[in-house]
Amino acid sequence: MPTSSNEGLLKLIQGISLFKGFTPQEAQAVLRVAKSRKCEARQIIYNAGDPSTEMLILAKGSLIVQSEKGVNIARIEPGESVGEIGVMTDAPRSARVIAAEESVGLVIQKKELMHLLKSEKDLCIKFQTNVIDLLARRLRSTDKLVDTLAGEKRT
Numbered sequence: 794m795p796t797s798s799n800e801g802l803l804k805l806i807q808g809i810s811l812f813k814g815f816t817p818q819e820a821q822a823v824l825r826v827a828k829s830r831k832c833e834a835r836q837i838i839y840n841a842g843d844p845s846t847e848m849l850i851l852a853k854g855s856l857i858v859q860s861e862k863g864v865n866i867a868r869i870e871p872g873e874s875v876g877e878i879g880v881m882t883d884a885p886r887s888a889r890v891i892a893a894e895e896s897v898g899l900v901i902q903k904k905e906l907m908h909l910l911k912s913e914k915d916l917c918i919k920f921q922t923n924v925i926d927l928l929a930r931r932l933r934s935t936d937k938l939v940d941t942l943a944g945e946k947r948t
Contacts, residue, residue, distance in 0.1 A: 799824070802899070805852055809872055811923045820915045826905035832856075832892040838875075845879025847902045859889040868893070880906060881924055905938040911931025 806812050806820040815823070830849065832838055838849065841861045856869035866888065869875055875890050880903045910917040 795818065802827075802852070805850070805887060805899075807873065810848075810927060811874055811877060811920065812924050813926075814919045815819045815916065819913065819919070822909060822913060822916065823901070824899075827899040827901050830898050830900045832896045832898070834892055834894045835847060836892045837889060838892060839886050839888075841886055841889050845876055845882075845886055845903065847900050848874055848876035848880045848906070849890075849898040849900050850874045851896060851898045853898075855893040856876060856896060857891045857893045859891065861888070863873055863889075877924060881921075 802824055803817065803820050806823050807815060807817070812820060813824060827850070829852075832854070838856065851869050851871050851873055853871055855871075856875065857865055858867035858869060858875065859864050869890070876886070878884070879886055880901075911921060
């Protein structure tokens with residue numbers, strides 16, 4: 794019988810856009826490969842240029858994503874993830890990620906994720922579709938930011 798903690802984590806996984814459309818069994822498969830990680834406030838979690846060996850799903854707290862020049866470019870809230878694109882593309886980390894406060898996340902190692910995706914074809918298709926959707930949303934957001942900044946420079 795699942796524990797209330799396990800049920801809470803299952804709901805967290807099912808509420809994340811990367812896992813949209815996952816069945817309870819598929820979400821459980823994700824939980825089986827995830828490990829909990831606690832981060833202290835101001836702790837650097839990832840540095841730009843580091844190898845992308847894992848992704849993190851934030852369960853509690855908040856994270857700040859910074860450019861290589863130290864500019865804050867995003868705030869990650871519970872239910873959001875970081876590192877998923879690098880894990881899928883083998884690209885090094887593109888930004889620094891810092892815990893804005895004491896935070897708890899679920900970490901999925903690339904090796905474990907790739908094994909899961911290879912062994913569960915339906916899960917793999919859903920995950921890849923969700924990653925594409927995430928990239929499209931981020932691109933639209935970046936386009937809006939560029940338009941805003943371009944408008945500010947003209948005035």
